Amino acid sequence: MTENEKKHLKIKSAGNNYSENPHKKDELSKNKFYKDNAVDVSIVIPLLNEAESLVELSSSIKESMRNINISNYEVIFIDDGSTDNSIDIIRDIHSKDSRFHCIRFRRNFGKSAGLSVGFMRANGKYVITMDADLQDDPAEIPNLLKKLDEGYDLVSGWKKQRYDPINKTLPSKLFNAVTSITSGIKLHDFNCGLKAYKSDVIKTLHIYGEMHRYIPALAHWEGFKVTEIPVQHHKRKYGKSKFGVSRFINGFLDLLTVLFTTKYMKRPLHFFGLGGTVFLILGFIVDLILSIQWIMGQKNLSNRPLLWFGIALIVVGVQFISLGLIAELITKHYMEIKKDQYSIAEKF
Incomplete structure (x- = not known):
């Protein structure tokens, strides 16, 4: 990072305005969300029935951010209609650390909807997205931010070694191959949940349906510089995957929509x-x-x-x-x- 950015991101603990004590109320914690440009990094995490992993995930995020001396960040959980006690866990996390927030949908709208709303609420100069199932490692956040500083606008994670069942990895390989050919951007893992963005990118993207799978392609077609880096992938520790055949089929149908809306919207x-x-x-x-x-x-x-x-x-x-x-x-x-x-x- 540049010297100015390092000075901007490096915040000493003595100057930390964020309370991890529920009895301390600073000015920012009184607001529902921080004001524009109030934080350096926003971490957006869509989730569905991931109550068991949330405490461990939150601790890992805080540890990762401490390791790079960034305390001026926010975490926005998007509860996509969970039926377990995810919201109660997040409330408890929020009461102990005012940097953690939540938006809860009344029903399940899908991952694209969660990311779209999270992007609109994110106030950071940089935005990180990741899944809540602990398969994405928060320890990769520093590497993603470092790659952004090399001049890229979007950095996508590449799960080079995956710990998923074959009924998920095989369709994923087919999906990535087809998407790479049709989009013209050579990535190995379009749908990796772990990504880093500059704020300009998320302000440009409009996603719905299953279009979160094509975020790198959408950004590429908008003229942003996109790359990928290998990231650590873990076995699912709790719960079960939400992946299904219908999502795979819908994803390819949305690819047709993406191709049209990006390549032909101005010349239909x-x-x-x-x-x-x-x-x-x-x-x-x-x-x-x-x-x-x-x-x-x-x-x-x-x-x-x-x-x-x-x-x-x-x-x-x-x-x-x-x-x-x-x-x-x-x-x-x-x-x-x-x-x-x-x-x-x-x-x-």
């Missing part, structure tokens, strides 16, 4: 026009041939199925261009409006 006819034009040309050729035959004296062309087939091709071509374009633009506009309208039960 390049996408829809290709298919529509093919149908229009084929329909025009069919009907042109029939018209020539009619001019040359052939009768009863209206009874020939080929005539209606040609007309159908033209109609389909027009509909493909117009209806598809309108539907995608409406969807994109709707999600822009909807992105901050998730039902939140509480936040602290």
Whole structure:
């Protein structure tokens, strides 16, 4: 890091304004969230039914941040509709350390929704995301921040050695290979939860559905510098994985959406026009041939199925261009409006 950034990030314990004692109330702890630019690092952690891991995770985060002399940070848990006692554990953590916050959804909205809301609430110059299941190691945070200081805007973790079952690793390898080819960015692990961002990146990203899987690709297409570093991956210690076949399928469907909204949103006819034009040309050729035959004296062309087939091709071509374009633009506009309208039960 530069000397100025080091001075900015290095905060001595004597000057620490954050209370780990529930009886000490400083000015910042009175607010629901810190004001803009009030912290150096924001750590956003979406979770679902991870009560058993939260205390250990919080301790590991504090230890990692102490090791690099950063005390001016915030941790934002996003409770995505947990049905266990995760929220009670987080309340207890918050009461002991005012840097730890939580946003709790009334129901499960998905990881993308959690990250989206967490990004909007994050106030740090740098933002870290990680999973709450202890498979992501907070000890990797210093390495991620160091890589950002080399000039990158987003640093993605690469679980080079994974401790997941084969029914999760094989689909993941296929997913990463397809995403790498279609996105044009060469990463080994797009969906690693452990990532580091400069604040400009999270202000630009708009994610929903299963699009959190494509954050590196989205950032790359926006012109940000993206890289990856190997990170330590641990076996799941508590609970069970939330991964399922439906998430895998939905992820590939969202890849199509990502490709369109990033590559073709400003020129949508390049996408829809290709298919529509093919149908229009084929329909025009069919009907042109029939018209020539009619001019040359052939009768009863209206009874020939080929005539209606040609007309159908033209109609389909027009509909493909117009209806598809309108539907995608409406969807994109709707999600822009909807992105901050998730039902939140509480936040602290």
